[in-house]
Amino acid sequence: MCVTPQSLEGLCLRIRLVTSVCSLTHDGTGHAHSNLAYADNRREKDRLRIAVSSYTLTQQETDIMESNGEKHEQEYPVHYYEEIGALKNHKLTTFHIGAAGIPELQKAAEIMKIASQKRLTYESTSCANLMQYGFTMGDSDFLKSMAEFLTVEYGDDVDSDDLLVTAGASQGLSTIGSLLFHKGDFVFIESATFFSAINIFRDDLGMKLVNVPMDEDGMDMDALDELLTLYRPRSSHEISDKQPFWAAVYLVPCFQNPTGTVLGAERCKHLIRVARKHGVLIISDDVYGLLSYTVSKNDVNRSREFICPKRLFAYDDKSDPDYRGNVASVNSFSKIFAPGVRLGWYELPKRVHNIVRDSGLCQSSAGFNTFTSGIMATAINLGLVAENLRDLRRLYKKRMQSLIDTLQRELPPEVLFTRPKGGYHLWIVLPEKCSSMELLKICEEKFSLAFQLGSIFSPDEQCKNCLRLSISFVEEAEIVDGARRLSKAIKSFLDSPTEE
Numbered sequence: 001m002c003v004t005p006q007s008l009e010g011l012c013l014r015i016r017l018v019t020s021v022c023s024l025t026h027d028g029t030g031h032a033h034s035n036l037a038y039a040d041n042r043r044e045k046d047r048l049r050i051a052v053s054s055y056t057l058t059q060q061e062t063d064i065m066e067s068n069g070e071k072h073e074q075e076y077p078v079h080y081y082e083e084i085g086a087l088k089n090h091k092l093t094t095f096h097i098g099a100a101g102i103p104e105l106q107k108a109a110e111i112m113k114i115a116s117q118k119r120l121t122y123e124s125t126s127c128a129n130l131m132q133y134g135f136t137m138g139d140s141d142f143l144k145s146m147a148e149f150l151t152v153e154y155g156d157d158v159d160s161d162d163l164l165v166t167a168g169a170s171q172g173l174s175t176i177g178s179l180l181f182h183k184g185d186f187v188f189i190e191s192a193t194f195f196s197a198i199n200i201f202r203d204d205l206g207m208k209l210v211n212v213p214m215d216e217d218g219m220d221m222d223a224l225d226e227l228l229t230l231y232r233p234r235s236s237h238e239i240s241d242k243q244p245f246w247a248a249v250y251l252v253p254c255f256q257n258p259t260g261t262v263l264g265a266e267r268c269k270h271l272i273r274v275a276r277k278h279g280v281l282i283i284s285d286d287v288y289g290l291l292s293y294t295v296s297k298n299d300v301n302r303s304r305e306f307i308c309p310k311r312l313f314a315y316d317d318k319s320d321p322d323y324r325g326n327v328a329s330v331n332s333f334s335k336i337f338a339p340g341v342r343l344g345w346y347e348l349p350k351r352v353h354n355i356v357r358d359s360g361l362c363q364s365s366a367g368f369n370t371f372t373s374g375i376m377a378t379a380i381n382l383g384l385v386a387e388n389l390r391d392l393r394r395l396y397k398k399r400m401q402s403l404i405d406t407l408q409r410e411l412p413p414e415v416l417f418t419r420p421k422g423g424y425h426l427w428i429v430l431p432e433k434c435s436s437m438e439l440l441k442i443c444e445e446k447f448s449l450a451f452q453l454g455s456i457f458s459p460d461e462q463c464k465n466c467l468r469l470s471i472s473f474v475e476e477a478e479i480v481d482g483a484r485r486l487s488k489a490i491k492s493f494l495d496s497p498t499e500e
């Protein structure tokens with residue numbers, strides 16, 4: 001691998017170069033495991049450490065390190081794909097990566113090439129609006145294309161006036177959290193939740209997290225109701241037009257990260273009632289909602305080969321007499337296309353839409369991602385995004401089914417797991433006393449595979465006996481064998497005597 005510090009400056013992930021170590025390293029403990037993306041992320045934002053055996057230091061680099069007292073260790077930023085490439089070289093089955101694989105990204109790149117060529121040919125001979133400051137809520141042509149695309153994909157009306165362009169779901173979460181809430185405000189979360197949401201709400205914004213129990217159908221709404229009653233401020237909270245909610249409920253309603261569960265229709269309706277009753281904002285992180293594997297029985301129209309669960313935003317029905325707008329939906333192209341485009345969208349009720357649109361941040365940047373959204377609009381209008389999405393659903397459905405079938409056959413009955421009908425993730429629950437961290441060591445050292453530790457999805461590191469598998473980066477051919485190896489590892493782990 002040819003890496004120079006200069007050429008890699010500014011890139012966000014880091015590689016730990018160790019001259020003669022070929023295993024993946026842990027975040028400072030010296031123990032080898034690859035759950036690093038998160039472990040390190042928690043400790044040092046935006047860093048990922050990975051040991052690479054093939055790197056040889058130049059004399060100059062060695063001199064610099066030694067003069068800094070660093071001897072043979074140094075960190076350099078590295079691109080995510082170099083990291084992933086290195087993982088591949090180590091023949092690790094990458095159940096831990098929740099991102100699209102290289103072949104899928106190459107298809108996305110091909111689509112963007114076609115769309116860019118067409119769109120930029122137009123831009124270079126017109127007023128080049130795409131290169132200019134845009135509109136605060138996003139380019140109206142993009143919003144229109146997006147609304148049409150989503151209306152078809154969801155099989156339910158999406159109004160372009162509710163949409164607002166973002167630079168991805170993470171930016172969407174951060175912006176809405178910072179604009180609508182104060183430091184110290186509460187955010188109620190699923191007891192296992194997307195780890196970056198923990199970072200954003202708690203670490204970046206200083207909000208207080210409250211765990212709400214969940215089961216295989218998602219968040220427990222009775223428990224949420226009780227907790228909201230308990231935490232609701234007795235004195236008048238500083239509610240204003242600009243900050244109309246005293247708390248947020250953050251959840252991933254469809255094909256949840258990490259468990260793969262879907263919040264059913266009854267719970268969605270219950271959630272809306274609870275949110276209205278308590279005056280809280282539901283932040284619905286719906287990045288997987290379009291990745292449904294359920295095939296439509298009435299496949300008259302090929303563009304709707306798959307049917308998606310009704311989105312949570314639509315349950316907050318505008319025609320209800322007590323409607324006020326309590327659901328903000330945060331969405332992204334990261335999972336349905338490619339994360340590198342850093343493009344997403346909000347679907348927002350009017351009162352929240354106005355706050356975001358009128359914010360200094362939005363006004364100053366005049367739209368969060370004008371250029372990419374323009375190219376994406378062209379790709380959507382050419383039908384390429386819908387076609388690609390259909391292919392992804394077919395691909396992921398096959399992978400997930402192979403994974404489920406193999407685990408079903410191979411895992412001992414005391415090990416429980418979810419059977420997701422969409423998205424990337426499957427959740428395994430080991431018997432209570434088992435440590436998935438211990439299992440991970442065995443998996444990496446003896447079975448050449450990695451998964452995500454359950455504990456990273458909990459602010460107080462619960463779920464220590466759980467693990468998350470993702471199918472997005474593991475090719476179909478590798479899934480069955482990988483799942484067999486995992487099952488074997490789990491069996492030998494459960495059979496091994498526990499230390500007192």
Ligand SMILES: Cc1ncc(COP(=O)(O)O)c(C=O)c1O
Pocket residue numbers: 098167168169170171194252257285287331332333334339343344
């Ligand atoms: C639930 C959830 N939300 C948000 C994201 C990040 O989305 P984006 O890349 O659009 O910031 C992820 C990615 O793993 C996710 O799983």
